[in-house]
Amino acid sequence: MGLNFKELLLRAQAGDQRAQEKLLSLYQPLLMKESVVNGLFDEDVYQELCVTLLTCIRRFQI
Secondary structure: OOOOHHHHHHHHHOOOHHHHHHHHHHHHHHHHHOOEEOOEEOHHHHHHHHHHHHHHHHHOOO
16 A cells, blocks of 8 residues: 555544554554553553544544
């Protein structure tokens, strides 16, 4: 999928699961970094951050 970021975002907003997965993979390092609590990776925090990212993608206005 050789799309620029805007095209990827628009497809993700339209419900394209592959585009959503691509955006999640682009932000995965940041999501994982922010999921560390007291020096330990917290899977629940990671999942919440992923859900929050997808919600923000849907709501973002271009």
